[in-house]
Amino acid sequence: MSAYDVIIIGSGPGGYVCAIRCAQLGLKTAVVEGRDTLGGTCLNVGCIPSKALLHASHMLHEAEHNFAAMGLKGKTPSVDWKQMLSYKTETIGQNTKGIEFLFKKNKVDWLKGWGSIPEAGKVKVGDETHDAKHIIIASGSEVSTLPGVEIDEKTVVSSTGALELSKVPNKLVVIGAGVIGLELGSVYKRLGAEVKVIEFLDAITPGMDAEIAKTFQRTLKKQGLEFQLGAAVQSVDTKGGKAKVTYKLRKDDSEHVEDADIVLVATGRRPFTDGLGLEALGVGISERGQIKTDGHYATSVKGIYAIGDCIDGPMLAHKAEDEGMAIAEILAGQKGHVSYGVIPGVIYTHPEVANVGATEEQLKEAGTAYKVGKFSFMGNGRAKANFAGDGFVKILADKSTDRILGAHIIGPMAGDLIHEICVAMEFGAAAEDLARTCHAHPTYSEAVREAALACGDGPIHS
Numbered sequence: 001m002s003a004y005d006v007i008i009i010g011s012g013p014g015g016y017v018c019a020i021r022c023a024q025l026g027l028k029t030a031v032v033e034g035r036d037t038l039g040g041t042c043l044n045v046g047c048i049p050s051k052a053l054l055h056a057s058h059m060l061h062e063a064e065h066n067f068a069a070m071g072l073k074g075k076t077p078s079v080d081w082k083q084m085l086s087y088k089t090e091t092i093g094q095n096t097k098g099i100e101f102l103f104k105k106n107k108v109d110w111l112k113g114w115g116s117i118p119e120a121g122k123v124k125v126g127d128e129t130h131d132a133k134h135i136i137i138a139s140g141s142e143v144s145t146l147p148g149v150e151i152d153e154k155t156v157v158s159s160t161g162a163l164e165l166s167k168v169p170n171k172l173v174v175i176g177a178g179v180i181g182l183e184l185g186s187v188y189k190r191l192g193a194e195v196k197v198i199e200f201l202d203a204i205t206p207g208m209d210a211e212i213a214k215t216f217q218r219t220l221k222k223q224g225l226e227f228q229l230g231a232a233v234q235s236v237d238t239k240g241g242k243a244k245v246t247y248k249l250r251k252d253d254s255e256h257v258e259d260a261d262i263v264l265v266a267t268g269r270r271p272f273t274d275g276l277g278l279e280a281l282g283v284g285i286s287e288r289g290q291i292k293t294d295g296h297y298a299t300s301v302k303g304i305y306a307i308g309d310c311i312d313g314p315m316l317a318h319k320a321e322d323e324g325m326a327i328a329e330i331l332a333g334q335k336g337h338v339s340y341g342v343i344p345g346v347i348y349t350h351p352e353v354a355n356v357g358a359t360e361e362q363l364k365e366a367g368t369a370y371k372v373g374k375f376s377f378m379g380n381g382r383a384k385a386n387f388a389g390d391g392f393v394k395i396l397a398d399k400s401t402d403r404i405l406g407a408h409i410i411g412p413m414a415g416d417l418i419h420e421i422c423v424a425m426e427f428g429a430a431a432e433d434l435a436r437t438c439h440a441h442p443t444y445s446e447a448v449r450e451a452a453l454a455c456g457d458g459p460i461h462s
Helices: 013-024 040-045 047-065 081-105 179-190 210-222 317-331 360-366 381-385 414-426 431-435 446-453
Strands: 003-009 029-033 109-112 115-119 122-125 128-137 141-143 171-175 194-198 226-228 231-239 242-249 255-260 262-265 269-271 304-306 345-347 352-357 370-376 392-398 404-411
Touching: 003 013, 003 115, 003 317, 013 029, 013 040, 013 081, 013 317, 040 047, 040 081, 047 081, 047 179, 081 109, 109 122, 128 317, 171 179, 171 242, 171 255, 179 194, 179 210, 179 262, 179 345, 194 255, 210 226, 210 352, 210 360, 210 392, 210 404, 242 262, 345 414, 352 414, 360 370, 360 404, 370 446, 381 446, 392 431, 392 446, 404 414, 404 446, 414 431, 414 446, 431 446
Parallel strands: 003 029, 003 128, 029 109, 128 304, 171 194, 171 262, 194 226
Antiparallel strands: 115 122, 122 128, 141 269, 231 242, 242 255, 345 352, 352 404, 370 392, 392 404
């Protein structure tokens, strides 16, 4: 039996970042992980492998559509799916081995196996029980499915199975028009599949700024993705390696059937806390299955904390990372803090979509007087040169103080461009502060400056 200052259950972005920060602050730290590799869902079957396939398929798209215009002549590459999966697997391995190295460097112990908490201050892994002054649950989330839909990871797959298909399907039906469904739908569309997305609501990407969502859907339709919105999936029947998706339109209750080679269920995720023994301990759980915590990540049981996907808030890897660092600093006697109003969200399609802060709809609902500054990438020299002129930057600022309240970008490198706005918001900057900051030319980031200028007297290049 070993004694630790901190034992963290789960080695995803929340858990491993928390562990490294705890170790940096002088706390004797261990992480419990039952997978063969560290990194959780994100590194093993989520963010990282999906980005590898998005990158590879985008390169194919560029070769098919833009290379000839740039004077790059020759045969368009064919898809070696086996090699593409090998590239994806190698990318995962480099990242997970990197975390193992960081654990050794920071003297963080890996307790291999699945953990449970028999009582406060103790974590059981296999046959061994370890003492800990503080226990942090960072157990993450799992795929949530629909009634009448059974995932077999062969014909009906989750995001995990969609990253391991034996071949590119002829027809892919995606249930759910959220981030995961649209990213993986984009991958397979570029690789030659027919892709249809079925969504219960009347718009894609729920919660996104409505103007961006409409532009995004229009762009994806131009790329060949089909959409059926306002549709409730009733069942998915599989026979002979094929699938039939039955759905009803909410507007008239009419029933329809869609054939598919593969069905991807991308209807969101739910907290994963099975086997931890939380109910017996008396740890508070919400109706949605989330662990209840206070403003310092403490649960209802003294000495037990929780972070990441298993608590309230957006299920984002970087949100979990920030919470991991915050709780580490709190346990070390510092003032750990997360600015929940300045957590960016990114969709890694092409073009990318990124957002931070409030949407126009939220500001209207709150009765906030605001102004809008917009700039199209068609007015950006770098974007035009790179066949990336689709999309725009939108900055929302307080009408009287000019303080930036939110920003929404659809366009090239949106996931990187959003961060200068995050920094500005963290410092309480005005749109004018961004507008008066020199931006290098020619860069995509000039579009951000132009949108900030549009909150004042107007942009220069529009």
